[in-house]
Amino acid sequence: MDDNSGTVHSTSAEGTVGTHAPRDTQPFRTAPTTGNDFNTLGLDIVALGCLSLNDILFAFDSSFINKDAVKMLDQLPALREKHKNSKGELPLLSVFGHADPVGKDEYNKTLSGRRVRAVYALMTHNVDMWLSLLHAPFGGDDWNAKKALDSMRETLGDTAKRPAAAVITDYQKLLCPTPVATSDFLGKGADKAGAADYQGCSDFNPVIILSKSDNTTLSHEDRNAANQPDRRVVVFLFSADTKVNPSLWPCPKSNEPTGKCRTRFFKDSKTRLAPGAQRRERRPDIAVNTDPTADKKTFACRFYDRIAGGSPCETLPYTFQLRWEPAKGVCGDTVKLLGFTDVFEGGSVNINIVAKQGESKAIKPIVATVTGGAIEAPFKISDVSFANGKTFLDQVELEAQPEGGMVTGDPPILTVQALLDTNEETTNIPERHWSGFTVKPKFTMKVEKFRCKVHPAFDIMKMWAAYRVDLSGFKVKGTVTNGPNGNGLRWARVTGTNPMMPDQYYDGKNWVAIPAGFAAAAATNSSIYTAVGFYKSGSNFVPQRGGGGGQFPTPFADYDFNSATNTTKRNTWIKVTHDKWTEVFPIRRKDCPSAPKTRCCIYDVEVNITFNVVTSDAEGVIAVCEGSLRSNAATWFMGDTRDDVAAHETGHHMDNPDEYTGGAVDPTVNGDGAVNGIDADSIMGQNLTKVKKRHVHAFNTILATAIKNKYGRDYTYQAVDK
Numbered sequence: 001m002d003d004n005s006g007t008v009h010s011t012s013a014e015g016t017v018g019t020h021a022p023r024d025t026q027p028f029r030t031a032p033t034t035g036n037d038f039n040t041l042g043l044d045i046v047a048l049g050c051l052s053l054n055d056i057l058f059a060f061d062s063s064f065i066n067k068d069a070v071k072m073l074d075q076l077p078a079l080r081e082k083h084k085n086s087k088g089e090l091p092l093l094s095v096f097g098h099a100d101p102v103g104k105d106e107y108n109k110t111l112s113g114r115r116v117r118a119v120y121a122l123m124t125h126n127v128d129m130w131l132s133l134l135h136a137p138f139g140g141d142d143w144n145a146k147k148a149l150d151s152m153r154e155t156l157g158d159t160a161k162r163p164a165a166a167v168i169t170d171y172q173k174l175l176c177p178t179p180v181a182t183s184d185f186l187g188k189g190a191d192k193a194g195a196a197d198y199q200g201c202s203d204f205n206p207v208i209i210l211s212k213s214d215n216t217t218l219s220h221e222d223r224n225a226a227n228q229p230d231r232r233v234v235v236f237l238f239s240a241d242t243k244v245n246p247s248l249w250p251c252p253k254s255n256e257p258t259g260k261c262r263t264r265f266f267k268d269s270k271t272r273l274a275p276g277a278q279r280r281e282r283r284p285d286i287a288v289n290t291d292p293t294a295d296k297k298t299f300a301c302r303f304y305d306r307i308a309g310g311s312p313c314e315t316l317p318y319t320f321q322l323r324w325e326p327a328k329g330v331c332g333d334t335v336k337l338l339g340f341t342d343v344f345e346g347g348s349v350n351i352n353i354v355a356k357q358g359e360s361k362a363i364k365p366i367v368a369t370v371t372g373g374a375i376e377a378p379f380k381i382s383d384v385s386f387a388n389g390k391t392f393l394d395q396v397e398l399e400a401q402p403e404g405g406m407v408t409g410d411p412p413i414l415t416v417q418a419l420l421d422t423n424e425e426t427t428n429i430p431e432r433h434w435s436g437f438t439v440k441p442k443f444t445m446k447v448e449k450f451r452c453k454v455h456p457a458f459d460i461m462k463m464w465a466a467y468r469v470d471l472s473g474f475k476v477k478g479t480v481t482n483g484p485n486g487n488g489l490r491w492a493r494v495t496g497t498n499p500m501m502p503d504q505y506y507d508g509k510n511w512v513a514i515p516a517g518f519a520a521a522a523a524t525n526s527s528i529y530t531a532v533g534f535y536k537s538g539s540n541f542v543p544q545r546g547g548g549g550g551q552f553p554t555p556f557a558d559y560d561f562n563s564a565t566n567t568t569k570r571n572t573w574i575k576v577t578h579d580k581w582t583e584v585f586p587i588r589r590k591d592c593p594s595a596p597k598t599r600c601c602i603y604d605v606e607v608n609i610t611f612n613v614v615t616s617d618a619e620g621v622i623a624v625c626e627g628s629l630r631s632n633a634a635t636w637f638m639g640d641t642r643d644d645v646a647a648h649e650t651g652h653h654m655d656n657p658d659e660y661t662g663g664a665v666d667p668t669v670n671g672d673g674a675v676n677g678i679d680a681d682s683i684m685g686q687n688l689t690k691v692k693k694r695h696v697h698a699f700n701t702i703l704a705t706a707i708k709n710k711y712g713r714d715y716t717y718q719a720v721d722k
Helices: 067-073 076-082 105-126 127-135 148-156 164-175 212-217 220-224 268-274 302-308 518-524 564-581 646-653 692-712
Strands: 005-014 015-019 048-054 092-098 199-201 231-236 318-325 334-340 348-353 366-368 374-380 395-403 405-407 413-416 432-434 438-441 444-447 451-455 457-470 489-493 504-507 511-513 527-535 541-543 587-589 600-605 612-614 624-625 635-637 717-719
Touching: 005 405, 005 612, 015 067, 048 067, 048 076, 048 302, 067 105, 067 164, 076 231, 092 105, 105 127, 105 199, 105 231, 148 164, 164 511, 212 220, 231 302, 318 395, 348 374, 366 374, 395 405, 444 692, 451 692, 457 635, 527 624, 527 635, 564 600, 564 612, 564 646, 587 692, 600 692, 635 646, 692 717
Parallel strands: 092 199, 318 405, 451 600, 457 612, 457 624, 624 635
Antiparallel strands: 005 015, 015 048, 048 231, 092 231, 318 334, 334 374, 348 366, 348 395, 395 413, 432 438, 444 451, 457 489, 457 527, 489 504, 504 511, 527 541, 587 600, 587 717
């Protein structure tokens, strides 16, 4: 049967693990019965999966199994778990041994039978069966001559000459840590000679048949090496529902001659086993197309062909020697996969790209076409996730794994570097002038584990506050003593119930009412008044830097800057600002080729402000005051009930203008909800609500700088939806 060869889960020099292709089900046809007669329906014996142990795991011309068998048998529990039935029952097993066509059939039958007994005993931890193989040599299969016990002792690190049974016990446990019960085999151990549980097939079912020329021109050593794939043991998995009668099992027992084998041969068995003009090899169907000259009719036994004809363990894998050029890169880079293979000319193969670490799930395979025995295929690194549970990886190794093939030599590993950490960078943004207001944005940012950690650090000072008003539009001219510098500028205060709007100004001698119409004018141009912080110098209250002018004409009442209420307010500012700005929009590289949420070129944002209390005024110090006047980037009020004000003012220090009429507006800001710089429903608008994508533009810029400085990569970044 030449059906699809199923799925290979792993293949190596030691063997192959695979799942068989589903078998098409056929309708049952029955005839009517009379009286007490009834029809009996028997289900075909269908193998679900397989595990092979190649000749390399056995001593030459022997059934003794070396320590590397653990590489294969370690995979058996997971393979059985994969093929449980609907009731959760594990599949049953049966073991078949094979020899190469060199030598006589009966000799090969006995040797293949001894090998399956050795494997069965290893899987079931049957020490007595190994002792019988040890004490009853056959031809070249002499465990004593091959110093099997010495090999076992060396593997176990034994220094004392323990009894053979003790050594075998520990050696079997080492090679097969998870034993299989005899009842888990197809014959359930009912037959003492292993009928249906294990059987030797001699040289009747080869996977490779050398040509006539091979048999006459190759040296003995080369011919032996070429025939090596035929020397193998295969474990097949069958549904737990499968029932067989060992007494009716068609295969001769492992210690019986070949007579019963021959009764099951195809009519053309001689042709199937005979060398021809060309070497014939059972090769797998590869992903895209199949060698049109392939001849899989190499099995002589009809019964075995029915079980194993489409088995991924009974095909000779194509071989590949592969390498990446270059062998390192980052997401978005294009590299090449280069190498040589014995896949037929013009054949196209799927080469899966498997991440050795992390959580990558959807890396696109490479489809490579073979030309002159070589492949050369470009590969754009994408969909590589550096996520690893709750943390991240510095790099991920990608291994090229060809379908239906086996890589020889060093595995082809492409190391993909994560751009996940950077040094701390400080903004270099010029002083902004928005609608008459001036702000110098300043913060630091670094990347830690794909997280942009934005840090506006504020020096704050206990101050008192009043307003500075511009009355030049209300026929107030010049300057006054104890007033701000500038024509028509005056200190102002609030005596009414609205702290957001001054109602008196100092004319140099007295406090007088603010001119009529000032509030209406301020509603459209709030730059005509602003809060200014004052610090105490001796008995005077002096405007902070930037306030510009003489001392405040009247003293302020003292207050406890570190009272529980005020301390709580400042801590609330820190929390609310963090919550408003953090993880609202990730930042992603514009040309990132990966799926949107793949953790390879996308970064979270976290904003954390800190306060450092100072006692002397300097450039950039923020006045933190009692009361609830109208805050600005340089003057914050602990009496303001709107905790979001701090998140808004922090936005100025992260290079964002106001977005409400009369504020420090940039009318060129449009889109993302803003029209001519106005967006009431934003953190920078009058409602102090949502952070928008445009508000993180400075983070995009500094991230690009940080990545370039750390990794030498020029990228552009943008905010994206979560």
